[in-house]
Amino acid sequence: MPSPMFACRYSVSPYVACQHACKYCDGRAEKYYVEGDFEKDIKIRKNLCSVLESNIKNIREPGIISIGSGVSDPYQPVEEEESLMRGVAEIIQTSSLGAAVLTKSSLVLRDLKLWEKVHKNSSFILMVSLTSIDCETMELIEPGASNTKKRLDAIKQYKDKKMYVGVLAMPFLPFITDGEESIGKLGSALKSIGVDFVIPGGLTLRPGCQKETYFEMISRNFPDLIDKYKDLYCENRQSGSPKRDYSQLLNKRVNRIFSDLEIPMEIPHYIYKNSFPLYDEIYILLHHMVSLYSNRGIDIGALKKGVSGYSKWLYNSRKSFNRNRRESYKTFENKFKQFIISKDFYKIIDNRKLREFIIQVVIDKREFNYNTLKLI
Ligand code: SF4
The missing domain is CATH 3.80.30.30 (pyruvate-formate lyase- activating enzyme)
Structure with a gap:
């Protein structure tokens, strides 16, 4: 990870x-x-x-x-x-x-x-x-x-x-x-x-x-x-x-x-967004959001729950990816893109706003501004 x-x-x-x-x-x-x-x-x-x-x-x-x-x-x-x-x-x-x-x-x-x-x-x-x-x-x-x-x-x-x-x-x-x-x-x-x-x-x-x-x-x-x-x-x-x-x-x-x-x-x-597979980009971004929101005194209870669910899912999915040495990361990334718009993603993150946020970053390629805490 x-x-x-x-x-x-x-x-x-x-x-x-x-x-x-x-x-x-x-x-x-x-x-x-x-x-x-x-x-x-x-x-x-x-x-x-x-x-x-x-x-x-x-x-x-x-x-x-x-x-x-x-x-x-x-x-x-x-x-x-x-x-x-x-x-x-x-x-x-x-x-x-x-x-x-x-x-x-x-x-x-x-x-x-x-x-x-x-x-x-x-x-x-x-x-x-x-x-x-x-x-x-x-x-x-x-x-x-x-x-x-x-x-x-x-x-x-x-x-x-x-x-x-x-x-x-x-x-x-x-x-x-x-x-x-x-x-x-x-x-x-x-x-x-x-x-x-x-x-x-x-x-x-x-x-x-x-x-x-x-x-x-x-x-x-x-x-x-x-x-x-x-x-x-x-x-x-x-x-x-x-x-x-x-x-x-x-x-x-x-x-x-x-x-x-x-x-x-x-x-x-903006520094790391093109350097990682999309599933890792989201992993880093969600962890950063926890501290960015917490530093502003914003309640992060729901966010933390979502980040924890996502981290567990990624950890387990990566284990099966690692076992299958023939699979390219692009295949894993494409499965990830399908997964986040499927109903199964609800089981990992039950927060609608957070799911929509992830879809905007992954599918619409939006960038999160760490000063304004807004997508651009
Ligand atoms: S803290 Fe100083 S001494 Fe220690 S690794 Fe870094 S540069 Fe070297």
Whole structure:
């Protein structure tokens, strides 16, 4: 199933561990089993391109490949020598798949022309991780990553080439980058460049190495904040979440700031609508609608029920599609088109408005605007 958050279906990652050495990095957590010194012992997947080349041939359904992960950055310094990403871009160019690169490095500019070709063939999304425009502060916390100015410049250059660009505004750091003024300045900078979307998030600190590394950095650079942090993360939840009331406050602040600026907080429909089979497009869209409506304080009870029914139906239908290797996705897609106008679709989604909405997107090729929440 595709990931609604990043609008991706497949993923690759050239490295494990990361020289960017962000002190809050979730990849440090024990649950990912990254061995050695997280900031220095970088595992290089030398055979990535040959594996990707053979795997791509077996892919039956269109979609977007996400490149990068929570435990490594594909454009970290080692990439300057290894150039694995050039090979990855060249292979993707020969397919009809789209690509999304997640990075904190301006080294992504080196491959702008390659990604431009991917964008012309299918689609390319650059997702730059950035939570503040304060260069000095962020250098203490993300010492190996490109500085804020360089990241903003990379965003601008990709945007100037009419590529899709979004910002992963996560994690906002409590008492450092989570204030109204700091988020507001970031939002204004991104608005002036014309980013397509922002995906915001708060800081989670899983008990163990991740939390210890981050607390050590706070004690060294922001000693006045350590007691506040201890209190905020005192519950030691396995998910690493802070106290619930803090998260609710942050969500409200972030929603208000980016909504006022009319920057969508999900990857907009126009970006992914031609990159997936119609059944996956609807799956992503419905999941996005749940958070878009919920952020506006609209009751999502009926919508959630419909999304859950649809997700179960797609999961089961995909199982039989996967078993029948001879069937093309086009056949599956055509069955889907017949299904949504049949009486059986009522059994999956008993909400008339939602069924009509899906028919308009699939059959009439309408697009959903994430700011106005209307079909165009
Ligand atoms: S760039 Fe990403 S993967 Fe690398 S250290 Fe920072 S948060 Fe972790």
